[in-house]
Amino acid sequence: MRIGELSRRTGVPVPTIKYYVREGLVPAGRLTSPNQADYGEVHEQRLRLIRALLDVGGLKVAAVADVLVAVDDPGLPEHKVLGVATDLLVSRYPEEEPDVALEAARARVDELIERRGWRVGAACPGRESLAVALASLERVGHADFGGALDTYADAAESLAVADLDYAVGGGDRDERVERAIVGTALGGAMLASLRHLAHVDRSARLHGHGQAPHASADTAPRNGAGPL
Numbered sequence: 001m002r003i004g005e006l007s008r009r010t011g012v013p014v015p016t017i018k019y020y021v022r023e024g025l026v027p028a029g030r031l032t033s034p035n036q037a038d039y040g041e042v043h044e045q046r047l048r049l050i051r052a053l054l055d056v057g058g059l060k061v062a063a064v065a066d067v068l069v070a071v072d073d074p075g076l077p078e079h080k081v082l083g084v085a086t087d088l089l090v091s092r093y094p095e096e097e098p099d100v101a102l103e104a105a106r107a108r109v110d111e112l113i114e115r116r117g118w119r120v121g122a123a124c125p126g127r128e129s130l131a132v133a134l135a136s137l138e139r140v141g142h143a144d145f146g147g148a149l150d151t152y153a154d155a156a157e158s159l160a161v162a163d164l165d166y167a168v169g170g171g172d173r174d175e176r177v178e179r180a181i182v183g184t185a186l187g188g189a190m191l192a193s194l195r196h197l198a199h200v201d202r203s204a205r206l207h208g209h210g211q212a213p214h215a216s217a218d219t220a221p222r223n224g225a226g227p228l
Contacts (some may be wrong), residue, residue: 003029006039010047017047023061025050025068031098049178053085055164056185071173081173082164082180090125105134108146116153163187 007014020026022221026046029037049071053064070084109131113120118128137146167180203209 001039003037003039006043006047009044010051012047020050021048021063025061025065033153038212041092045172045174045178049174049181052178052181057085057089058185059088066080067177071177078173078176081177082167085177085181086184087125089181089188099135101135101138102131105131108134112149112153116157159187159191165205 001009003014003017004048006012007017010017012020017026021028026043029039029043032038045101049068050064053067054061063064067085067088073081109127113127134146134149137143155226163183164206165179166183167176169179
């Protein structure tokens, strides 16, 4: 296909495709004349992956390039490839000077990972982001909420199965990484929305307010009105 058709199929403007080719993010097309090139399914799939990384994952172009280097490394195990991609999606907190709360939280994260038998490397960014969250709870006087850590961990294990089972259902590496990004990023968005809906329901049940499950959409509260 010509570059115009590739653009129509992927929704990526022609100048952007040419930029990606120049930067080495997308392989060059097969030259059919001095000014014409032919593109195929490989190019379409690579552009889909880049769009997933940029639009869904919210990554910068430099981070996308790092992911693509990993994808294109035939000697890198797929677990590592997916790790490079999904590690970039983890919420990162500003680096903090260690204090008693943070050191205690780090120890608690280490204990949790060991107790649950999770195969997580020491450099995994999720370790530090979880430790910072736990330390923050301690500092603002809500350390008791950290008691829900195992409940959250149970839910996280179930979600990881859903996310990664979706990812491994893809075809080649590009597609599997794309599915991992989509599953992780949009799965997180779905989780946040579902959690909000469950909060509203739980609050209504606790405080005796809200609508019955069969209430019609026509009578639903507008503009956020309701218990939450």
